[in-house]
Amino acid sequence: MDTDRKFMVAAVLSFLFTQAVYSAPFNDDSDGQARKTPTISNVGSISSSSTIVARWVTSDEASSFLACGTRRGVYNHASVDRNNVSARRNESVVAGLLPSTVYHCRVTAANGNGATRATFSLSTMAEKPIFR
Numbered sequence: 121m122d123t124d125r126k127f128m129v130a131a132v133l134s135f136l137f138t139q140a141v142y143s144a145p146f147n148d149d150s151d152g153q154a155r156k157t158p159t160i161s162n163v164g165s166i167s168s169s170s171t172i173v174a175r176w177v178t179s180d181e182a183s184s185f186l187a188c189g190t191r192r193g194v195y196n197h198a199s200v201d202r203n204n205v206s207a208r209r210n211e212s213v214v215a216g217l218l219p220s221t222v223y224h225c226r227v228t229a230a231n232g233n234g235a236t237r238a239t240f241s242l243s244t245m246a247e248k249p250i251f252r
Contacts, residue, residue, distance in 0.1 A: 130206060157181035157234035160227055167220035169247045175211045176238065178229045186212035188225040192239075195226050219247040 159177040165174040174186050184207070187195035199212035210229070217223060222243045229236055 131177075156180050158229040158231055158236055160229050160236055160238040163227060163238055163240055165225070165242050167217075167223075167242050167244045169245045171213055171215045172214050172217065172223060172225060172226060172242055172244065173211065174225060174240075175209070176227050176229075178210065180231060181208060182229040182231040184210040184212065184230075186214060186225060186241050187228075187230045188214045188217070188223040190218075190221060190223060191246050192224045195224075197223070217244050219244050 124159055126208045156179070158180045161177050161179070163174065163176040165172055167233075169171070176184070178184065185200040188197045189195045197214050197217060199214050210227075212227075214223075214225070220243065222241060224239065226243045227240075
C-alpha cells in the first residue's frame with residue numbers, strides 16, 4: 121500500500137474512532153438542548169499553491185472533517201487538523217497539494233445523531249516564480 125493510501129486509511133480510521141469516542145456520550149448541547157443531525161452552511165475556502173483552508177458552520181455541535189482530491193468522490197488528501205472537538209464553527213487545512221490543480225473537497229460533520237456532508241471545488245494557486 122502506497123504512503124498516500126496508508127495516510128488516508130489512518131485518517132479515516134482516526135475520524136471513525138473519534139466519532140465513536142466523542143459522539144456517544146454527548147446527547148445534549150452545551151445549552152442543554154437535545155442534539156440533532158448537523159447541517160453544514162456558510163462554507164468558504166481559500167487556497168495557496170499547496171494548501172486549501174475551508175471554514176464552515178454546523179447547525180448543531182459536531183465533529184468535522186475535511187478531505188480533498190483531484191477526482192470527484194475520491195478524497196485522498198485529508199485535513200491535517202481535524203476538528204475532533206464538538207463545535208459549530210469549524211476550520212480545517214489540507215496541505216501538500218499540487219499547484220494550479222482543481223481539487224474537489226468534502227466536509228463531513230457528525231454527532232451522535234448522524235452525519236451530513238457538503239462538497240465544493242477549488243483550484244490551488246500557481247506557484248510564484250523565484251527570481252534571482
